[in-house]
Amino acid sequence: MTTAVWFRKNLRVHDNAALTQACDAESVLPLYCLDPAWATPSIVGPNRCRFLLESLEDLDATLRTRYGSKLHVVVGDPSETITKLIRDGTITKVVFEEEIAEPRELELEKRVVEAHPDEAQAVPSTHLLYDADAALAKGAPPTKMPGMVTLAGKLGAPAKPLMAPSTLPPRPDVTSPPLPSLESLGYSPITTKAAYGVQGGESTGLQRLQEQMKRENGKWARAFEKPKTTSASFEGEPPTTLLSPYVAFGCVSVRTFHQALKETYAKGPHAQPPTSLLGQLYFREMSYLLGRKHGAPFAEQPSVVCKDIDWDTDESAEKRFQAWERGKTGYPLIDAAMRQLREQGWLHHLARHAVSCFLTRGDFYCHWTRGRDVFDRDLLDADWAINNFNWLGLAGVAPWSPPFFRVYNPFNVGSSSLNVRDAEGKYVDRFVPELSKLPPRHKYAPWLAPKSDLSKAGVKLGETYPRPIVDHKAQSKANIERFKQAQRAAKEASTSKKRKGPPVPA
Ligand code: FAD
Numbered sequence: 001m002t003t004a005v006w007f008r009k010n011l012r013v014h015d016n017a018a019l020t021q022a023c024d025a026e027s028v029l030p031l032y033c034l035d036p037a038w039a040t041p042s043i044v045g046p047n048r049c050r051f052l053l054e055s056l057e058d059l060d061a062t063l064r065t066r067y068g069s070k071l072h073v074v075v076g077d078p079s080e081t082i083t084k085l086i087r088d089g090t091i092t093k094v095v096f097e098e099e100i101a102e103p104r105e106l107e108l109e110k111r112v113v114e115a116h117p118d119e120a121q122a123v124p125s126t127h128l129l130y131d132a133d134a135a136l137a138k139g140a141p142p143t144k145m146p147g148m149v150t151l152a153g154k155l156g157a158p159a160k161p162l163m164a165p166s167t168l169p170p171r172p173d174v175t176s177p178p179l180p181s182l183e184s185l186g187y188s189p190i191t192t193k194a195a196y197g198v199q200g201g202e203s204t205g206l207q208r209l210q211e212q213m214k215r216e217n218g219k220w221a222r223a224f225e226k227p228k229t230t231s232a233s234f235e236g237e238p239p240t241t242l243l244s245p246y247v248a249f250g251c252v253s254v255r256t257f258h259q260a261l262k263e264t265y266a267k268g269p270h271a272q273p274p275t276s277l278l279g280q281l282y283f284r285e286m287s288y289l290l291g292r293k294h295g296a297p298f299a300e301q302p303s304v305v306c307k308d309i310d311w312d313t314d315e316s317a318e319k320r321f322q323a324w325e326r327g328k329t330g331y332p333l334i335d336a337a338m339r340q341l342r343e344q345g346w347l348h349h350l351a352r353h354a355v356s357c358f359l360t361r362g363d364f365y366c367h368w369t370r371g372r373d374v375f376d377r378d379l380l381d382a383d384w385a386i387n388n389f390n391w392l393g394l395a396g397v398a399p400w401s402p403p404f405f406r407v408y409n410p411f412n413v414g415s416s417s418l419n420v421r422d423a424e425g426k427y428v429d430r431f432v433p434e435l436s437k438l439p440p441r442h443k444y445a446p447w448l449a450p451k452s453d454l455s456k457a458g459v460k461l462g463e464t465y466p467r468p469i470v471d472h473k474a475q476s477k478a479n480i481e482r483f484k485q486a487q488r489a490a491k492e493a494s495t496s497k498k499r500k501g502p503p504v505p506a
Pocket of ligand 1: 226240241242243244245247248277280281283284285287347348349350352353356375379381382383384386387388390391394
C-alpha cells in the first residue's frame, strides 16, 4: 500500500502537511508532476523554470540523503499522471496540500479528487500564515494594511511550522526517470545567472532566511522599511530579502519565515507594518485572501475589485506594449528594469512600481493584464494572487490602489519616490550599455543631453537608442484626464443599472 505525496507549491520537507500526513503509510512515493503545457517558454520564462528545476534537484537530494528516498518526477499532465499511477497499482493513495487561490491549480485538484474520490486526500495548506477560510469567516478580506493588522490580531499567532519528519516510510521499488533539464523541456540553455546568483531549493532558501535574519546582528531585519530600500539594484547585498522566489515555490514556508522574523523582532525595537518585513508578509496574506474570496474574476477587468477603464488596445498600443516588454521605450529607467526582468527574472519592488505604472495609467495606457502576464512569465517569484493584487493596485483600478493621479516620473529619478539613488547611473550602464558612455547626469534622460555629449558617447537618438515614445509630462496629464472620465462613466453606468433595478420577468 503506497501513498504518493504530491509536492505542489511546497517544495520542501519542513512545514509540509502532506509529507507529515503520509508518515503513517506503509510506503511513500514522493511525487512531482511537471506539466509540459505549463513549463513552456511562452508561459514560464527560462529563469523561473530553472529555479523550479533547481528546487526539484534540491528536494531530491534531501530525500536521498536524509530519508534514503528520492523524488519521482513525471513530465506530463498531473491529473493523468496520478490516474495512471493509481490504475497501474504503483500507488493506492495520493496526499497533497490543497490550493488556496490560483484557478488553474484549483481546477487541477478538482479533477484529481473527482476522478479518485477514495484515493485522493487533500490536506489544509501551509502556504499562508493563517487558514484562509478561518480568516475569511471573520468578514470581508482586508484591502488595506490597518484591516490586515486588525484581522491578524483577531486570529492570534499563526500556527507553528511543522518539523521535517525524522524518518519516512520506505519508498516502493519504482524506477524514476532522470530529473528533467531545461533542454529536455524545450528551453534553450541559459548562459546568464539569475539575480544575485540565487539558486532554487529548500537548502539555499533556509540558509538565505537565516542570513537575512542575522544581517547586522538582526538589526537589518528589524529596521527594514520597504520604501527606504533602493530600486535600481542588481549587485552586492540585495536591498530586500530576496526570499520571494523561495516562498512562491514553497522552498521556504511562510510560517517558518514568520517565526524567524518574530524571533528576530524579539531581540529589539523594530519597524511596523505596512513598511516593515512583517508588513510585507501581511501584504502577501491580503493578496491570497482577496484571491480566494473573488476567484477567477480577481484576475479580470471589470470585477468587483477592478474599475472598468478604457485602456488602449489598438495597434499603436500593441507597439507601445512591445517596446515596454523589450526595454525600448526611450526611458532608460524603464528599459533597464524590463531588460533586468528578462535577463535575471528579477526586479526590486519599486522598479516593479515604475514599470507597471508606466505601462498603464502613467504613460502608455495599455491594459494592465498584458503587463501582469509578462511578470507572470518572467519573474522568479511569479505568483497568481500576489501578481494580480499588485498589478490591480499599480494600475489604479482597485480599492487598494494609491490615488490614480499620482504617477511616477520615469526620468527625474533624483527626486522620485522610486528611490533610484543611482548618481553614477550604474543601473543604466549594466542593462542599457548603449548609454554607458554618457555623463552620469544624462543617463536617465539622454534626450536632454547636449548634442556634444551625445556624440562623444556615441549615442544617436532614434538609431542607437530610441527617443522617448511618449512625452511623459503631456501624456500622463492626458491619461489622468481619461482615467477620470472612464471612472465617471463606469459610475454612471452602475447607478443607472441600479435605478432600473433587476429585469422584470415577462
Ligand atoms: P521582501 O521585501 O523582503 O518581502 C518579504 C516577503 O513578503 C516577500 O518574499 C514576499 O513573499 C512578500 N511580499 C513583499 N512585498 C509584497 C507585496 N507588495 N505584495 C505581496 N507580498 C509581498 N511578489 C511576488 O512574490 N510574486 C509576484 O508575482 C509579484 N508581482 C508583483 C507585481 C507588481 C506590479 C508589484 C508592484 C509587486 C509584485 N510583487 C510580487 C510584490 C513584491 O514586489 C515582491 O514580493 C518583492 O519585491 C519580493 O522581494 P523580496 O522577497 O526581497 O521581498
